Amino acid sequence: MRRFLSLFMQDLVVVSRNALMWVVVGALVVIIMVVLFLIPADYDLEDTYYFYDASKTGYLEEEARRDGLEDEFILGSLEELEEAVQADPGSIGIYFSDSGERPQITILHYGTISEQNLNLIAAALEEPLRPYYDLETGDGYRVEYLRPFSAPVPQNQNAVPPLLAFEVIVLGFLMAAVLLFQEKADGVNRAYRVTPGGTSPYILAKGAVFSLIGLFYGLLMIMPTVGVSLNYPALILALILGCFLYTCLGLVVAAFFNNISEWLFVGIALLMVNMTPIISYGWPSFSPAWITYIPSYPIIFGLREILFPTGRDLTSLYIYLAAAAILSYLLCHLVVHFKLMREGR
Amino acid sequence: MIEVKNLYHDYTGKGKYAVMDVSFQIDEGEIFGFLGPSGAGKSTVQNIMTGLLKLQRGEVLYGGKKVSEIRRAFFNHIGVSFEHPNLYSKLSGLENLRYYAGLFDVPTRPPLELLELVDLREAANRKVAAYSKGMKQRLVFARALINNPGILFLDEPTASLDPVTAAKVKNIILQKRSEGATVFLTTHNMYTAEEICDRVAFLDEGSIVAMDSPRALKLKYGEQSVRVEYYENGNVKSKLYFLAREEDRRALQEIIDSKEVQTLHSQEASLEQIFIRLTGRELSA
Ligand SMILES: Nc1ncnc2c1ncn2[C@@H]1O[C@H](COP(=O)(O)OP(=O)(O)OP(=O)(O)O)[C@@H](O)[C@H]1O
Numbered sequence A: 001m002r003r004f005l006s007l008f009m010q011d012l013v014v015v016s017r018n019a020l021m022w023v024v025v026g027a028l029v030v031i032i033m034v035v036l037f038l039i040p041a042d043y044d045l046e047d048t049y050y051f052y053d054a055s056k057t058g059y060l061e062e063e064a065r066r067d068g069l070e071d072e073f074i075l076g077s078l079e080e081l082e083e084a085v086q087a088d089p090g091s092i093g094i095y096f097s098d099s100g101e102r103p104q105i106t107i108l109h110y111g112t113i114s115e116q117n118l119n120l121i122a123a124a125l126e127e128p129l130r131p132y133y134d135l136e137t138g139d140g141y142r143v144e145y146l147r148p149f150s151a152p153v154p155q156n157q158n159a160v161p162p163l164l165a166f167e168v169i170v171l172g173f174l175m176a177a178v179l180l181f182q183e184k185a186d187g188v189n190r191a192y193r194v195t196p197g198g199t200s201p202y203i204l205a206k207g208a209v210f211s212l213i214g215l216f217y218g219l220l221m222i223m224p225t226v227g228v229s230l231n232y233p234a235l236i237l238a239l240i241l242g243c244f245l246y247t248c249l250g251l252v253v254a255a256f257f258n259n260i261s262e263w264l265f266v267g268i269a270l271l272m273v274n275m276t277p278i279i280s281y282g283w284p285s286f287s288p289a290w291i292t293y294i295p296s297y298p299i300i301f302g303l304r305e306i307l308f309p310t311g312r313d314l315t316s317l318y319i320y321l322a323a324a325a326i327l328s329y330l331l332c333h334l335v336v337h338f339k340l341m342r343e344g345r
Numbered sequence B: 001m002i003e004v005k006n007l008y009h010d011y012t013g014k015g016k017y018a019v020m021d022v023s024f025q026i027d028e029g030e031i032f033g034f035l036g037p038s039g040a041g042k043s044t045v046q047n048i049m050t051g052l053l054k055l056q057r058g059e060v061l062y063g064g065k066k067v068s069e070i071r072r073a074f075f076n077h078i079g080v081s082f083e084h085p086n087l088y089s090k091l092s093g094l095e096n097l098r099y100y101a102g103l104f105d106v107p108t109r110p111p112l113e114l115l116e117l118v119d120l121r122e123a124a125n126r127k128v129a130a131y132s133k134g135m136k137q138r139l140v141f142a143r144a145l146i147n148n149p150g151i152l153f154l155d156e157p158t159a160s161l162d163p164v165t166a167a168k169v170k171n172i173i174l175q176k177r178s179e180g181a182t183v184f185l186t187t188h189n190m191y192t193a194e195e196i197c198d199r200v201a202f203l204d205e206g207s208i209v210a211m212d213s214p215r216a217l218k219l220k221y222g223e224q225s226v227r228v229e230y231y232e233n234g235n236v237k238s239k240l241y242f243l244a245r246e247e248d249r250r251a252l253q254e255i256i257d258s259k260e261v262q263t264l265h266s267q268e269a270s271l272e273q274i275f276i277r278l279t280g281r282e283l284s285a
């Protein structure tokens, strides 16, 4: 324990003296600003609308055409409408029916729409129908999301889970490599190898340092953007496990290189692959099996569930994270023990 | 007791040995000097002994126990000073020692006391990146002492030090011996070896060519020698001749007859001269 604490303090001090830490602090400020002020809370309502008018009268279609809507946006069946909306996640599908003389508008959408925008859309649709039906405002529509229903999440806050996954959690991956290359340049590993230090405290200290930094970094990013009423135990556990996992992976990769420029190509390539699940995040229909194996995939969706709960069970996320963290630790132990601690042997 | 038996080491894997059939033993409480020119294989032997290099062939035994079988706890009892200072450049001297001390299971010496010992008290809070070569060297030396080791491995501890500081380091080494420590000291400085070593081994091209106490070596190989300085093509040249050798005497005569001799010194045998006599090469290039 004394060894671990000594290494932990040492790594913490070394990291805090690294110029990259200031870059990280700067990035945090920029991210908070972007989320708060630059990403609109909602997509613009100038978005694409698709119509399918299933009513006998065809009033809405008529109105839409009169408004100048082109043929390609007016579809012939509910299936076509669903397909069109799925193919274009930013679009909104309007399904109109009037079975039993009661007009029914169903809004299909992939993402989330705020209450405010929903009212605007509804009002815009109800208006032209008023001459034909006896309508009370706000009662003739319902919203159908094309995935399990979740409470509308403002677009800007929706960006927080991927930012956490690709900025906060991968910090360990990047910084562990930076730290390791610094140690290689200083040659201090040889000095460590003639102490009773050993492999485990070496890895655990780094894992703990970046879990701690990631935790603070994450909370500092979440609180100003999403708010302070959070599921803290779930969030803290996910951040710590995620950071630890990525620190171990970072050490595994970095151990095979001598300096940052040798590492750069592979390191950046891996970070980019790690980013691909963001496609599935914005475009849920795109989730091939391989993408779900990337650790960041369950992490972004898990973080979204933690930050914007829809009632889904998180147990599988934690089982996954714990298993992945343990596996990557074991792999890291092997690599550090047989490669790093035996360098030049 | 430390025993090294028939040690071989080949970095290339092609049968080109950096260390060849090296055997010696170091008694407890002894300062054992490992002497040789650059590239002789001194550091290679030290690194095999500390486990930093893999033992390829031969044996290294600590109190009869094989180096390949020693456990991590063994490192609580040795101290290693490296020839190339390896320190956290972003940490201060004090921090380097403090965090290193935290790695041991045995009582450690207060970092400030050690810094005082090697004259780094003033620089304690400065980052190592701003230290001079000699300061780093002293810090690495101080670090080797932090766990009160019973065995010290010192690779060129005085290499880049001025004479005054070097003398200080030598005194610390003697002090450690008086406390019962065993010291393996690598150097290419014959005077250092002569001053403080109980026994020395001469290493040349990976093999030991002589091993004994400095005194015994002098008795055995020490012979009258003459150093001549003469002019040749406008340059001053210097050469050493052993009077006991037939060919040296003839060569010396030739120089005196044919060249413009500037100085002629008869010298008392030093370890350096004995080394030259044994290997035909000078130590400090
Ligand atoms: N990592 C290595 N890979 C290949 N050859 C090496 C390596 N380290 C040392 N050698 C070779 O082994 C031989 C002995 O080197 P070593 O460092 O042990 O010498 P030394 O006596 O310590 O020299 P110095 O006084 O310069 O420190 C040299 O010929 C050197 O070129």
Ligand SMILES: [Mg+2]
Binding pocket: B042, B043, B044, B083, B155
């Ligand atoms: Mg050497």
